[in-house]
Amino acid sequence: MRPVDVATTTDIPAGMRKRVSIDGTKILLVNLDGQYYAVADRCPHMGGSLYEGKLEGNLIVCPNHGAAFDLTTGQNVRPARVLFFNKRPPDATSYRVEIKGTRVLVWFE
Numbered sequence: 001m002r003p004v005d006v007a008t009t010t011d012i013p014a015g016m017r018k019r020v021s022i023d024g025t026k027i028l029l030v031n032l033d034g035q036y037y038a039v040a041d042r043c044p045h046m047g048g049s050l051y052e053g054k055l056e057g058n059l060i061v062c063p064n065h066g067a068a069f070d071l072t073t074g075q076n077v078r079p080a081r082v083l084f085f086n087k088r089p090p091d092a093t094s095y096r097v098e099i100k101g102t103r104v105l106v107w108f109e
């Protein structure tokens, strides 16, 4: 794992998000009340973009089938719904975020 400098804190005001790419992997960065969190911008259900999802508190809701993930842990907290069926996807990949001064670093493999 190594820290990768991906943004400045002013790039992502509270309640806002940014999509960054590290070695071709897209990552969603979110500022929740001054705390920064990073998860893969790929829903583990069927690959929807979590960046394009809806923020509900500390949850991000996938725009495709509604699965919700806790941004602080990546944990799936609401299943995907396709037609009449609920399916619980795996947790989203989450990354450790470190703030150094005004720089936002994401720890990446």
Ligand code: FES
Residues within 6 Å of the ligand: 043, 044, 045, 046, 047, 048, 062, 063, 064, 065, 066, 067, 080, 081
């Ligand atoms: S692709 Fe995200 S819930 Fe289906």
